[in-house]
Amino acid sequence: MGTTEIFLIALTIILAVPYLAWRLLRTDYWAPLVVVQIVGGILLGPGVLGAAFPEYYAFVFNPQVIGSLNGIAWWAVMMFVFVAGLELDISDAWANRRETAITAAGALVTPLVFGAAAAALLLQTPGWIGRNGTYAQAVLGIGMACAVTALPILVLLMEKLDIFRQPLGQRILRYASLDDIAIWGVLALILVDWERVGRQAIFLVAFSLASWAVRALFRRLEENDRWHVSLVWLAAVGFAADWSGLHFMVGAFLAGAVLDAHWFSRDRLDGFRQFLLLAVMPVFFLSTGLRTKWDVGGVAVFGAAFLFLAASVAGKLVGVRIAGRILGWAKGEASIIGWLLQTKALIMIIFVNVLLDKGIVTNETFTALLLMAVLSTMLTVPMVTPKLKQLDLSHK
DSSP, rough: OHHHHHHHHHHHHHHHHHHHHHHHHTTTTTOOOOHHHHHHHTTSOOOOOHHHHHHHHHHHHHHHHHHHHHHHHHHHOOOOOHHHHOOOOOHHHTTTTTHHHHHHHHHHHHHHHHHHHHHHHHSSSSSBTTTTTOOHHHHHHHHHHHHHHOOHHHHHHHHHHOOOTTTTHHHHHHHHHHHHHHHHHHHHHTOOGGGGGGHHHHHHHHHHHHHHHHHHHHTTTTTHHHHHHHHHHHHHHHHHHHHTTTTTTHHHHHHHHHHHHGGGGHHHHHHHHHIIIIHHHHOOOHHHHHTTOOOHHHHHHHHHHHHHHHHHHHHHHHHHHHHHHHHOOOOTTHHHHEEEEEEOTTTHHHHHHHHHTTTTTTHHHHHHHHHHHHHHHHHHHHHHHHHHHHHHHHHO
């Protein structure tokens, strides 16, 4: 067969296998489709399918096919991160700045410290720091990975729990939005390359000037033209950020964050995000799974994953509980908010993909963090559902 036919076989597997597992096994309560797709990527990767059926794996996922899939994955995740940046509502967070700042700080700083401590413990053994990474970069990167909240998946889960439009859901959205900005800021700090600091300074200055010009242009454009220009803007900023040494995904987030969501109709923006999740993000999940490795041993990787999970969950719950006491929340709210902010899939996976691309962590560290992201997201709905019922009963 030619490359085209094999590529289409691979695409059929990528789209069909996770969907069938999600539907037939009825996993939606504890594992939304995006989580099943991420797990499917791991299972279809070299550590599982490749180990069990090496000849079949080498035939379907050959270098030419993987190259084609990677191209789709890069563009898919750039568009997804762009939309995540676009949808940040800083004005609402500013209007409630004291409550938002205290909670967002508790939800970010405490799990970061717990995660960094777990990383410091793990990094005493070799095989976890990447070829281009330093000890400090690896510790900070793993710590931030433990603190991440995945805003798009958080919205999806809150809609499932029917709290997204309620006051509690809007509060949680504010906390996660502020943390989202901090996550990309810390990532930019981790990626500072002193050999390219001149390029990065040029990028920041040029981006600031270009953002002012693009915002002025967008005010004069019709919505259809805004969509076309926004994609050109996304590709250009992604290129410039990567050229400077930051990473194209940092550029994608910045490209969206400087634009106003109200310039795009809500229905079209929601439809675009749903299209990305349906049609192209599964390719990113598969390409992520293809990068998993177990060279230090499966037991060690799973052990690291559970260490990170414990640090992440404990840190998030402790930090939010402290914020709740300071702000005088009702009994049970801190636990609900802490567990919902624990949702990690997608944004954390994007975050650690950048760390892997830049050689800050190894494939084994990446695999452990990926497993932690899946497990933490799977815990969210089962843990929150009974707590919401108890909260409702206490208010009656």
